[in-house]
Amino acid sequence: MSKQPPHPALLIxxxxxxxxxxxxxxxxxxxxxxxxxxVNTFSEVLAMLRKLFQTTDPxxxxxxxxxxxxxxxxxxxANLVEPGEEALVLHxxxxxDSFADCFETYGVKATQLKAPIGERPQLDEIEEALKEKKYxxxxxxxxxxxxxxxxxxxxxxxxxHKVSPETLVVVDGVCSVGCEEIRFDDWGLDVVLTASQKAxxxxxxxxxxxxxxxxxxxxxxxxxRPTSYFGSWKNWLPIxxxxxxxxxxxxxxxxxxLIHALHTSLSQILSxxxxxxxxxxxxxxxxxxxxxxxxxxxxxxxxxxxxxxxxTAIYLPEGITPPQVLPSLMKKGVIFAGGLHKEIATKYVxxxxxxxxxxxxxxxxxxxxxxxxxxxxxEVGYKKA
Amino acid sequence: MSKQPPHPALLIxxxxxxxxxxxxxxxxxxxxxxxxxxVNTFSEVLAMLRKLFQTTDPxxxxxxxxxxxxxxxxxxxANLVEPGEEALVLHxxxxxDSFADCFETYGVKATQLKAPIGERPQLDEIEEALKEKKYxxxxxxxxxxxxxxxxxxxxxxxxxHKVSPETLVVVDGVCSVGCEEIRFDDWGLDVVLTASQKAxxxxxxxxxxxxxxxxxxxxxxxxxRPTSYFGSWKNWLPIxxxxxxxxxxxxxxxxxxLIHALHTSLSQILSxxxxxxxxxxxxxxxxxxxxxxxxxxxxxxxxxxxxxxxxTAIYLPEGITPPQVLPSLMKKGVIFAGGLHKEIATKYVxxxxxxxxxxxxxxxxxxxxxxxxxxxxxEVGYKKA
Ligand SMILES: Cc1ncc(COP(=O)(O)O)c(C=O)c1O
Ligand SMILES: Cc1ncc(COP(=O)(O)O)c(C=O)c1O
Numbered sequence: 001m002s003k004q005p006p007h008p009a010l011l012i013x014x015x016x017x018x019x020x021x022x023x024x025x026x027x028x029x030x031x032x033x034x035x036x037x038x039v040n041t042f043s044e045v046l047a048m049l050r051k052l053f054q055t056t057d058p059x060x061x062x063x064x065x066x067x068x069x070x071x072x073x074x075x076x077x078a079n080l081v082e083p084g085e086e087a088l089v090l091h092x093x094x095x096x097d098s099f100a101d102c103f104e105t106y107g108v109k110a111t112q113l114k115a116p117i118g119e120r121p122q123l124d125e126i127e128e129a130l131k132e133k134k135y136x137x138x139x140x141x142x143x144x145x146x147x148x149x150x151x152x153x154x155x156x157x158x159x160x161h162k163v164s165p166e167t168l169v170v171v172d173g174v175c176s177v178g179c180e181e182i183r184f185d186d187w188g189l190d191v192v193l194t195a196s197q198k199a200x201x202x203x204x205x206x207x208x209x210x211x212x213x214x215x216x217x218x219x220x221x222x223x224x225r226p227t228s229y230f231g232s233w234k235n236w237l238p239i240x241x242x243x244x245x246x247x248x249x250x251x252x253x254x255x256x257x258l259i260h261a262l263h264t265s266l267s268q269i270l271s272x273x274x275x276x277x278x279x280x281x282x283x284x285x286x287x288x289x290x291x292x293x294x295x296x297x298x299x300x301x302x303x304x305x306x307x308x309x310x311x312t313a314i315y316l317p318e319g320i321t322p323p324q325v326l327p328s329l330m331k332k333g334v335i336f337a338g339g340l341h342k343e344i345a346t347k348y349v350x351x352x353x354x355x356x357x358x359x360x361x362x363x364x365x366x367x368x369x370x371x372x373x374x375x376x377x378x379e380v381g382y383k384k385a
Numbered sequence: 386m387s388k389q390p391p392h393p394a395l396l397i398x399x400x401x402x403x404x405x406x407x408x409x410x411x412x413x414x415x416x417x418x419x420x421x422x423x424v425n426t427f428s429e430v431l432a433m434l435r436k437l438f439q440t441t442d443p444x445x446x447x448x449x450x451x452x453x454x455x456x457x458x459x460x461x462x463a464n465l466v467e468p469g470e471e472a473l474v475l476h477x478x479x480x481x482d483s484f485a486d487c488f489e490t491y492g493v494k495a496t497q498l499k500a501p502i503g504e505r506p507q508l509d510e511i512e513e514a515l516k517e518k519k520y521x522x523x524x525x526x527x528x529x530x531x532x533x534x535x536x537x538x539x540x541x542x543x544x545x546h547k548v549s550p551e552t553l554v555v556v557d558g559v560c561s562v563g564c565e566e567i568r569f570d571d572w573g574l575d576v577v578l579t580a581s582q583k584a585x586x587x588x589x590x591x592x593x594x595x596x597x598x599x600x601x602x603x604x605x606x607x608x609x610r611p612t613s614y615f616g617s618w619k620n621w622l623p624i625x626x627x628x629x630x631x632x633x634x635x636x637x638x639x640x641x642x643l644i645h646a647l648h649t650s651l652s653q654i655l656s657x658x659x660x661x662x663x664x665x666x667x668x669x670x671x672x673x674x675x676x677x678x679x680x681x682x683x684x685x686x687x688x689x690x691x692x693x694x695x696x697t698a699i700y701l702p703e704g705i706t707p708p709q710v711l712p713s714l715m716k717k718g719v720i721f722a723g724g725l726h727k728e729i730a731t732k733y734v735x736x737x738x739x740x741x742x743x744x745x746x747x748x749x750x751x752x753x754x755x756x757x758x759x760x761x762x763x764e765v766g767y768k769k770a
Contacts, residue, residue, distance in 0.1 A: 004414040015641065018415050026642055027408035029389040030400050032720055033589070066453050066590045067615060070637035074615045102614040197638060204418070205451045205590045205640035228613060229487040230452060230459040252455035253582060255590035256400065257411055258640075335417055 008330060009365040012337035013145045013175055013311040013352035014198035017365065018265075022202055025264040031256045034248035038256050041263050042243040048266040049210065052177065052200075053192060054274070055184040059213025063233070063240050064262070066255050067207035069174035071231060072193030073102040075209060076170055078228035079219050080191070081136045083107030088135040088167075092120045092151060093144030094340050095172060106227050111135075117341060118302040120151050123159055130164040136218075137168045137190075142176035146340035147300045148313035148350065150180065157187045168215055174198060177208070178269060179281040179310035179354045190215040196258065199281075199310050199354040201265040205258045277359065278309070284358045284366055285309040288351065291370045295377070296384040300341075300348060310354040313339075314373075317382045321346050324380045332372035334365075393715060394750040397722035398530045398560055398696040398737035399583035402750065403650075407587055410649040416641045419633035423641050426648050427628040433651040434595065437562065437585075438577060439659070440569040444598025448618070448625050449647070451640050452592035454559035456616060457578025458487040460594060461555055463613035464604050465576070466521045468492030473520040473552075477505045477536060478529030479725050480557060491612050496520075502726060503687040505536050508544055515549040521603075522553045522575075527561035531725035532685045533698035533735065535565065542572045553600055559583060562593070563654060564666040564695035564739045575600040581643065584666075584695050584739040586650040590643045662744065663694070669743045669751055670694040673736065676755045680762070681769040685726075685733060695739040698724075699758075702767045706731050709765045717757035719750075 003020065010017050031038040042064075049062040065071060081087060084107060089100045091114040100110035113121045113129050130138070138160055140151045157169045168190040173182060178199030182192060190212040197204035211219075211233075219226075219233055226232040235251045242249040269277060289307065292299065292314055300313040316325060322338035326349065329336055337352070339345035351373075357365035388405065395402050416423040427449075434447040450456060466472060469492060474485045476499040485495035498506045498514050515523070523545055525536045542554045553575040558567060563584030567577060575597040582589035596604075596618075604611075604618055611617040620636045627634040654662060674692065677684065677699055685698040701710060707723035711734065714721055722737070724730035736758075742750035 007414045007416075010415045010417060012417055015415050015418065015638065023412035023414070023642075026411040029392045029408070030395045030403050030588070031392075032395060032397055032722070033400065034722075035720065066451055067456075068451050068637045068639070071452075071615045074613065077614070105610065105612065105614040105617065195638065197640075203415070203640060203642040204638045205643055225490060227490065228459065229462070229490040230456045230616070232490065252453045253400065253580065253589045254453070255582075255588060255643075257408075257588040258590055258643075335420065337417070337419075 008333045008335050009357065009368060010335050011352050011357060011365060011369050012335055013350050014354070015204050016198060016201060016352060016355045017357050018201055018203060019268060019356050019360070021268070022261050022264045025260040026203060026257050028257050028260040033253050033256060034250055036248070039243060039246055039248050042254065042259055043246045045259055045263050045266060046240065046244045048270055049208065051270055052266060053182060053184040053210040054186070055210060057185050057213060059216065060184065061211045061216060061237065061240060063209040063211060063236060064259070065207045065231070065236065066205060066258070068204055069193065069195030069207065071207035072209055073099050074228055075207070075231045075233070076137065076191055076193065077103045077106040077108055078231050079226045079233045080168060080215060081106065081108045082222060082224050083227065085136040086111065086133060088113060088129055088138045090121045090126065090138065090140045090151065091115065092141050092147055092149040094146035094342070095141050095144050099139055099172060117344065118147060118149060118300045120149055120306050123155060126156065127159060127163050130160065130167065135164065135167050137170050139170040139172060141172040142180060143308040143310065145175040145311065148308045148311050149301045150306050150308040153182065153189065154187045157189060161188055168218060175308070175310060179278070180308070181278045184210055196262055201269070201355040202262045203258065205255060206262060280359050281309045281354065284353050285312070288312055288353055288366065288370065295374060311350060311352045313348055313350050315348045317377065320377065320380055320382060322349050325349060325376050328376035328379050329372050332376060334369045334372040393718045393720050394742065394753060395720050396737050396742060396750060396754050397720055398735050399739070400589050401583060401586060401737060401740045402742050403586055403588060404653060404741045404745070406653070407646050407649045410645040411588060411642050413642050413645040418638050418641060419635055421633070424628060424631055424633050427639065427644055428631045430644055430648050430651060431625065431629045433655055434593065436655055437651060438567060438569040438595040439571070440595060442570050442598060444601065445569065446596045446601060446622065446625060448594040448596060448621060449644070450592045450616070450621065451590060451643070453589055454578065454580030454592065456592035457594055458484050459613055460592070460616045460618070461522065461576055461578065462488050462491040462493055463616050464611045464618045465553060465600060466491065466493045467607060467609050468612065470521040471496065471518060473498060473514055473523045475506045475511065475523065475525045475536065476500065477526050477532060477534040479531035479727070480526050480529050484524055484557060502729065503532060503534060503685045505534055505691050508540060511541065512544060512548050515545065515552065520549065520552045522555050524555040524557060526557040527565060528693040528695065530560040530696065533693045533696050534686045535691050535693040538567065538574065539572050542574060546573055553603060560693070560695060564663065565693070566663045569595055581647055586654070586740040587647045588643065590640060591647060665744050666694045666739065669738050670697070673697055673738055673751065673755065680759060696735060696737045698733055698735050700733045702762065705762065705765055705767060707734050710734060710761050713761035713764050714757050717761060719754045719757040
């Protein structure tokens, strides 16, 4: 089995550090995409995704395509909304702007409901917006990776179902699936889209979705055909259903190696109760946030209840910029990410704490990173007030 | 370094068998998609693709996205053609029907020019079609993987440039790039699209394109915005240009592991003269085709000049079907593919001979397969007439 060579700990909010066994699965020998062994592996992956998303409703459908998180937006815009229809996009950072841009590409009108940086739109504002107009879908970024702001899904979904029962609830879970609790059935979600390279702990290259039976009905009732070919559910739903039933079929060639790696990472995740996994991420996040506060630093996410558990966006001290502090961290074997939110990109850094860096007791990534941040800031001239 | 465990030789027309070093690269430790080491790797991949496609024109642009061959069709339909415009699709099998369907998805009218099974449309018919109507693009499947029919690109491209100089020449090279000669500049091609898992010899998961400067001008002159988001060149061209210039940038997360594997396979391919690689594929193909003829079997591709060099589609003897012969081959350690062309799917099998199975002298895949086919057919009752 492969032992990874020494390398800096990748603690950006995705891609994350991967387990040896997951990386080993990436080098699986070549298999036919329509051969029974691979089809069985794909089937098990889909079954495991149902568990990860906590859905037991047979009408819901997991989808895994070669691509990345972004392709999930295309799938939503091309399959669930028809040109001319409207989407309400809740904005907590960079990724909502992009999702809105994706909708516009498909001729869908996207209205953004924005909160100040570090905040999230409030339920009463959302209620008001939903009452003003008929939206086919509402989208929410569960964790916006540019700000570390966590959205509240349960109350939001309840509100949408109450105020605008036909509106589909679409969650961008790229930076949350695998580290934040998501109860697909209980919370009445319609789509949760994600990618492989964050808290799921599998290399980048996959677009992963869970779609509700209700959303599939909406898709089937379309008056126009889907406006994507590679991302068309008309093309993919039968294939996913066949895979899950262990029947070979073909629309476009999946990546057997990535599917094997996903199989390994999902098996690892599901080998423990999910609740424990989420609790681990919360505990590590608390520890990090405490250390940051003790350092005299502030987070972008303004309140404990809107702070993500898999990443932290940290304002740098006045006068210190990412290009100063990141190389100093790198020398200590730690990679953080710079800022991404356009208005304040030079003022903050992002620390990802998802997956094996959090859950594997043999790894000391997080402690190393906290120490490195402390020392790195001092090196570039920071003195705590 | 990983040694692959014993497994049947995958001799379908993709995915193919992969080299150990390529599979090792798949398990590369995690890197930031915007970190300098990975950006340098991506840059080198793009430079190597220019060599593989034999283009030195700085205006042409290689593109590598997470996805698969099919996503190349979406990129063409969404970026080069505007809704209401027309495409002429040369048909030599299954994959032209799908490409045409992709065009229709994007509101582009696709006219197919079909040849009988095993044949390809003739130049005079193509000339006539081009004179009848203004086509924005003409597409040709270099090798149709459902029939093993090879198209002739050079004369075709010359004809298009002569008869309809504004029509872009788009080549589906999914089953040809890496095993059939392609001279992008010399032949005046505008797009060649392919995937990683065939003759390029890298696991599935990538959509790979070479686009001419002329095609990029046509793209830039669009009146409407591209009709895909994930596949939009507006989003990706700056990123690819940055990668090639070794500048970090982000639109959607690429797969560092797949890019490393592609880097390894391209380095291997380019370590020898390309001409020699194509000659190897031709020689092996001749050997296989001779053995098949000696067995008393016929190919779908009717004439030597339209027979692919990386695969062979073989009619089974009367009364013998793929479900009889494929398991018998499998017992002998060889995987072939069944038929794919709807009208005759139960009458033939497909034998892929691309990449390391052809070029690595330490491997005996091809001889094993020829023997297995001979014995397997006898086992299921075949007696040569
Ligand atoms: C919240 C969120 N949504 C969407 C995306 C896009 O995913 P990808 O980069 O895998 O295409 C990202 C990427 O980081 C993300 O963090
Ligand atoms: C000629 C041709 N075009 C397109 C495709 C589609 O590529 P993919 O299956 O990688 O999406 C294939 C797949 O085999 C092919 O052989």
